[in-house]
Amino acid sequence: MTSWFTSPADAGERLAAVDYLADDGIATSVFLAAALGKPLLAEGPAGVGKTQLAKAVAEATGAELIRLQCYEGLDEARALYEWNYKKQLLRIQASGEQAWEETHDDIFSQEFLLERPLLKAIRRTEPTVLLIDETDKADVEVEGLLLEILSDYQVTIPELGTIAATRRPYVVLTSNATRELSEALKRRCLYLHLDYPSPERERDIVLAQVPGIEAALAEQLARTVATLRALELKKSPSIAETIDWAHTLLALGRTELDETTTADTLGVVLKHASDQARAVKELGLPAR
């Protein structure tokens, strides 16, 4: 499985080519995940580009992205596989004279198996990136379900036996850390903590994502957002919100981020009234 990336630097460059600016930590983890054949667990606050990372890896390597969105109540039937019982019923009714033994063997075959994302990713022969999104939203039982897939890249279906991956998918798990994932799961993964970027990196991200913005304004934006994040806010602005802010300023035709402009557009980045009040006070903005 060394065909994904040749070195951390290569990983960084190819991600940059699809407009994902990776720092050392990201590039190294992305490279290692492929080189060691281990899943990559990306954890961090909302809106720092965790899901985007998986999409970028898929785009950079030309692999297909298979996504499993986790939510409360997600179960085996939605994540892994399900027997198509309607079709099975029809088959039984249609069998008529056939002996039960034969019918039994018939209805538990590939034909009646409904693939869900995990099984699909395991069975694919082309390069695949499997994204298991917001793992922390799923119940604890789902983690147990994932363990077999993540450590051995295989799925056991009682009626069919064990299906091993013909070609190991590149697995990315994301989590917002609303709850601690189990030690067993973490141990099997490489861990990447994605945090808010440094102002230098954020400026580059804004320049890459928002065509037509001036470098000076991007720099000012990144610095201002870094200052906002240093305040004790309920919700710090995410990268996505910084980019929204940049779009907003462009749309308004502003070339400089001064006090009035900031006060007028603060709602783009801060979405709690108390956070806004705090920012107005700490940055010395004109009250509205």
Added chain:
Amino acid sequence: MSLLDRHVGFVDALRRAGLPVSLAEGLDAARALEVIDLTERDTLREAYAATLVKRPAHRPGFDTLFDLWYPPVTSGLHVSGAGRDEDGPDLATAEVPELRDRLAELLLNDAGATGDPAFGEFVRAMVERFGNQPAGAGRQNWFSYSVLRALSPGTLMARMLNEVLLGRDRGGMAETVARRRLADNIAGFEEAVASDVRRRIAEDSGVEKIARSVVRPPVDQIDFLRVTKADLARLRREVYPLARRLATRLTIKHRHGHRGRLDFRRTVRASLSTGGVPIVTHMRPRRPHKPELVVLCDASDSVAAFSHFTLLLTYALREQFTKVRAFAFVDTVDEITRFFAPGADVVEAITRMTREADITRFGRSDYGHSLERFAEKYGDAIGPKTSLLILGDARSNYQRPQLATLKRLAGEARHAYWLNPEPRAQWDTGDSVATSYGGVVPMHECRNVAQLAAFIEELA
């Protein structure tokens, strides 16, 4: 020392510092070393981090240890002047004002954050020149404060601000932003100096020796009573994420009832997929038990950090409790619920509370009198549905403890708990009456965020 020995030693040092590194993870790290370019130090660091560090709170300790075990330079091999700027002053001989100019220039250019080699060179030269102090007879030791005293980077701020702002208005947003950036750069410089000093100490007296003393505990293990100002800010920043984490866990706990009344509609709906046979039954979720909470907290200076944090957390968890009322006392008691209105600012609430609430008569904590006053003025706050939560160290300056009053209050409440931020071993020493109070109200040791979180989960 071979690469393998160093790897094993490093993993061992991490475990000593409290990072749970399993055998399998150590092997993963060793495998990662095979596929990366070992001459790239940043890649090496990230490879270790990806395989061994699985919790963000452990990352600072990891970085400190990594710098010790895999130092960027070693004094023996170090070639002076290799990465120096052509136009910079000669770092070994230049006068202090010249060096300060150079430092200001580096800080203004964000040299530390962008990884400019000149920055590292400057730091090392400065530690070489100023960090070496005689320590006892015939011994030398390295200190970072002597470097910082010689260069005093903090006093460069005003000058650098002038340069950045270039005559624009002072006091506005531009200044705040610039000040923030420069303060970060100065902190980066101080950290780089401290790191280089640690490296030199390690070279003189062995890595293992220093490794044991340099790693600070992760944020959820910090002792409430030994919290520093910087830690306090970090703790407060933890309030909302922690509250969110706790709330999720509590909701899950509430929802996961496999007993209870049958949800007829959902069961019948589910039976359609099995040909009308109800194989899987669905239950109605049980009505969540939401306690009314009365928090009575000691606001005297000795336990202030603890009380404030706990208060903030219970308020952040407001959805989990039907009603929270908070009271603070030093030697008399006042209601402080009004400062913690929904959406109120964290820092603001605390400052207003200390300024406006009427909780002090003589300024030394007196549990007995405070309990009396509470029973008298706010006794009706406690009813049969209330949980009473008392926060404090039970150090009452040898005043009468008024156990009977506490017993009556605890008897009226549905549950009563006492959280004590002191280690259990110190209870009953000096003026502490922990056991006497503990006999009336069950007392829990609550020294750090981890213990507090565990308690709240039990409470709700």
